[in-house]
Amino acid sequence: MSESRAVPPLLSRMVAIGAAAAALLMPSSLTGPASAAPDAPAGSGAAAEPGYYLVTSADRQPAVLAHALERTGFDVLEGPMDHGVPVLADPAAVARLQQRGLSVQYTGPLYQPVSRSTRADTNTYYGGYHTTAGHEAHNTQVSTAHPDLVKLYTIGQSWLKTQGRGGHDIQALCITKIQQGDCELTNTGRKPKFTVMSQMHARELATGELSYRWIDHLVNNYGTNTDVTALMNSTELWVIPIANPDGVDIVASNSTRPVAQRKNAHDNGCTGTGRGVDLNRNSSYHWDVNQGTKCDETYPGTGAASEPETRGIQNFLATIYRDTKPAADFSAASKSTTGAFLTVHSYSQLDIYPYGWTNQLAPNNNDLKAIADAMARANHYDVVHGDGGLNYFAPGATDDWIYGQLGVPGYTIEVGPSSGSCGGFFPVYSCVNSFWQLNLPAYLAAAKAAAAPYPTGR
Ligand SMILES: [Zn+2]
Known part of the structure; x- marks a missing residue:
């Protein structure tokens, strides 16, 4: 059953939002x-x-x-x-x-005013957000400039690329003070691993920018910032900035009026943003055929991990993390588990912990929730699990997959408010500054937890 506390925080958040934002939440046309x-x-x-x-x-x-x-x-x-x-x-x-x-x-x-003077180039759109090409250029630039700190990998392909119709590789960076054996595609490395993934839902613009800044924050502050230095000496920090590159291409195809594409670009006969598969319903853990028909925003695909993006990401994560959890849903992961995983979405100001397919508590619930609570002390978002009091579940999502399949604690942050100029899918670009200030310490909290996420074993 749903924990009764799941609803009150949402209500209290709405109350606490402030008069200006609350006014925007109120219906303005009956x-x-x-x-x-x-x-x-x-x-x-x-x-x-x-x-x-x-x-x-x-x-x-x-x-x-x-x-x-x-x-x-x-x-x-x-x-x-x-x-x-x-x-x-x-x-x-x-x-x-x-x-x-x-x-x-x-x-x-949906859209905020964009300065017409903002010059559109192939690397940015909508006031400064980075295109897939912009992220790829950045990934290459930081890995070339910091060979002692960064390794860049291709971990899969987008649907269009598998069809020979353009598309992209899916890229992942490993950031750490590289010693022998670090940042290899194995689960035997000596450092615990923390992975951030973003823009799996292409239209959630701010999330890719947070990865961009996270990468820069790490490589630019090693050796000068105590927290960053300690983290990079002890932990492999993996980043998948763009989990759905074809989708982001569609979004960025209009530089002042981004397209609200959520899914990948799998051509299934649907028009507009109905095209594609919801990659965050396509994982092979509790994949659920009933999530939607093919033109729906939550269409889970023709089968579990039917999409190349999903297979690439799952294969990658299963390669770098040890499997410490028995297959049964309610068998606990081992106390010796290391690692943590964060998938970043928008919006709603939530820190979400497993499970998302059921309201029943996960076997490692106390420890899973403790990390979410630590994130929430930083970003002040509401901590929820299950249907979050919202009456929808998310079977087939990546955070559930990595916990249910491998035992690694998996989290979702829903970045940003639902209204105002920083609200919704397409906030004014300058809003990324405040999102970053708020969420950097949440990222750090989750990253630090990777060393020993289940201290109580419960
Ligand atoms: Zn999302």
């Missing part, structure tokens, strides 16, 4: 069409653009309504449903919702 959106920035043309809405029904509970909307192709978002089902919709989708007799309430624009 039943109005998108063209009536009064919060649309003047002159931005936002009325004709997609935005965030809360959808309610006179006779259906939000969870039931969310399920029905998801089944019929609406982009239902993962967030609190206290005031209705959060949906990302363009004017056509809003019209379809209204035709069903549903109440549709506008809460804010």
